[in-house]
Amino acid sequence: MTWTEALVIAKDSKNQALAKKYCQWVVSPEIQARLAWANAFHATVPNAKAANFMKKEHAAMLKMDNWII
Numbered sequence: 001m002t003w004t005e006a007l008v009i010a011k012d013s014k015n016q017a018l019a020k021k022y023c024q025w026v027v028s029p030e031i032q033a034r035l036a037w038a039n040a041f042h043a044t045v046p047n048a049k050a051a052n053f054m055k056k057e058h059a060a061m062l063k064m065d066n067w068i069i
Contacts, residue, residue, distance in 0.1 A: 020069075027044070029053050042061065044064055048067040050067075
């Protein structure tokens with residue numbers, strides 16, 4: 001079983017600039033940190049800098065504590 005999520009911008013989107021801004025926001029370290037330690041689940045995230053915005057114990061539980069810069 002796998003869980004896959006992706007953000008995409010359709011070629012014919014009416015507001016591609018705003019959609020791009022949203023995608024950039026979602027992958028920012030602060031938001032990635034929130035997503036890593038969500039109420040529904042806890043998971044590592046692709047943005048290593050997210051560890052800097054997490055509680056140290058949360059980063060350690062997710063094995064992200066060695067990512068803290």
